[in-house]
Amino acid sequence: MAYEQINTLDRDRMYGNTALNLHLYKGLDLMLRGGIDFSRDLRTTRHPKSSYSQKYGMYGETELTSLQLSTDFLLKYDRKLGAGFNITANLGGSIINRSFVQTDKTAEQLKQPGVYSLANSVNRIKTNNYSYERQTNSIYGLVSLSWRDAVYLDITGRNDWSSTLPSNNNSYFYPSVSASVLLNELIDFGTARDIVNLVKLRGSFAQVGNDTKPYRTSNYLTASDFAGNFQIPRTAADLNLKPEIVSSWEVGADIRLFRSRLNLDIAYYDSESKNQIVSMPVSQASGVGNRYSNTGRIRNWGWEVSANGTLVKTKKVQWKAYVNWALNRNRVLELGDGVDSWIVASYSSHAYMTAYEGQSLSTMYGLGYKRAPEGSFIVGKDGSLTDVSGQLVIDENGYPQYSDDLQRIGECMPDWKGGFGTSVKWNGLTLSVAFDGQFGGHVYSYSNALLGSRGKGTISLPGRYDGLVLDGVNLLPDGNYVKNTHKTADITEYYGLAYAFQNAEQNFVSTQFLKLRELRLDYEFPKKLLARTGFIKGLVLSVYGRDLFCWSEFPGWDPEGAFMRGSSVVPGFEIAQMPGTRAIGGSIKITF
Secondary structure, eight states, rough: OTTSSSSEEEEEEEEEEEEHHHEEEEEEEEEEEEEEEEEEEEEEEEEETTSSSSSSSEEEEEEEHHHHHHEEEEEEEEEEETTTTTEEEEEEEEEEEEEEEEEEEEEEBBBTTTSSSSGGGGSSSSEEEEEEEEEEEEEEEEEEEEEEEEEEEEEEEEEEEEEEEETTEEEEEEEEEEEEEHHHHHSSSSSTTTEEEEEEEEEEEEEEEEEEOSSSSSOOOOOOTTOOOEEESEEEOOOOOOOOEEEEEEOOOOOOOOTTTTTEEEEEEEEEEEEEOOOOOOOOTTOOOOSEEEEEEEEEEEEEEEEEEEEESSEEEEEEEEEEEEEEEEEEEOOTTTOOOOOEEEETEEEEEEOOOTTTTEEEOOOOOOOOTOOOOOEEETTOEHHHHTBBBBOOOOOOOOOOEEEEEOOOSSEEEEEEEEEEEEEEEEEEEEEEEEEEEEEEHHHHHHHTTTTGGGGGGGTTTTOOOOSSEEOOOOOOTTEEEOOOOOOHHHHHHHHTTTBTTTEEEEEEEEHHHHEEEEEEOHHHHHTTTSSOEEEEEEEEEEEEEEOOOOOOOOOOOOOTTTTTTEEEEEEOOOOOOOEEEEEEEEOO
């Protein structure tokens, strides 16, 4: 049966382009180009009779046809102006037309076992199809100026016209400007003594425009399961959608010292997104559950730092090392008129990544433990007061109680990410190792809930035989609190409650990790030895291992694992992931 429960894929693809380059005048050239990318997929799904999910068997075919036609031109002017000035100017345009057709045919029950064809269907074949066509017309320009190979200025502008936006908003312009200065070309930092080889300061500002998917600007009726009937879409269109605009700026420095044996690169960036096209919830009284709209302003900012160097360099030995570090933060500046919150991602009704104005976009909300409110005290026999604010409230069975409302669970985004590595080369033998990881970061873990509630993980070992007396307080009928002394009545029931799927607080786990990302050994054969062959110029033998070890307290398989919903990655959630893989292999590289 397992050999019959398979998916197949057959793909035909044709792609290519042709170009014509014309030299019009001194320093003036024109390029004309056209291209095509066509593909057709036939995907099948088979489920034999008596299988777990399809006891009557099932067979389905999906045919995907995609076509992209592109034409573009580029007029380029390049000239030296004298006095150390150079100018390069480009003017171009393009037309990109994309079409897509998907047809699904499914036999939901099979007559004869082992016969996988649509003709073997018990009932009428279930069909569904989806198609779209979209086109983007663009015109763009670039002017690059330089002076004495030390000062550079680039100015760009682009305007797109998209068929997926309303006709009154389908045109959008986005510019950019960047500048850099090589101070070492203007100031003597000891270049002659190979102390300072490069001091480059850079800065840039850019805007990027985005359109949306087709058919979000008008409401279309779709056929229902009842013959001759139609239904309105679940998400309403917006007749006045605007393009998304992301504005960003960045400053940085690139410094290279001691014959480029010590290099440092540092950058700070800040971006703001506005008019984001998202599906926002609306009142059910409107007849739909959601509506596409432009909403929100979101800011992202952070630092990126990297350094590398050659620590030892002789004729036979070379030792290199590197380190990198990155930090990113985000903030919701606005959500839009009449919008109090936006559910960015969710899993069932257990946990929600929800955006509120003034907070991070990656904050998790859900049910958690009930705790003693601020200003709660235990009154001792001698009249002394013990502050118990925030402690767990335990019932008479020794079980913690749940909160009545959703609460803020924590931040999903890591505090920072980084990596480091080194390599040692001796003659032709090179040994290299690379580590990377992140500090902080959390996800809602379905695996943690499964392991804890069913007693399959080490987290369920405490109290397995003798029960537990949880650290917390008991709420008395008069509203006062006392220290909890109740032992859990049933340890199995306790873990079932504590790690229940709806307890987002307990199942919000750390994704902090450090990985041995790669360990590699290469041997490069001497050039003199290869010269005897007369035709081999280079030969390198390599053995390597990737993702060999991971140090983490994450309860699942891989703290970097992602939850997919269709073709989209849902951030902040880990849903019973499959085990990760460790790759060990080798390679031979021959240069002729």
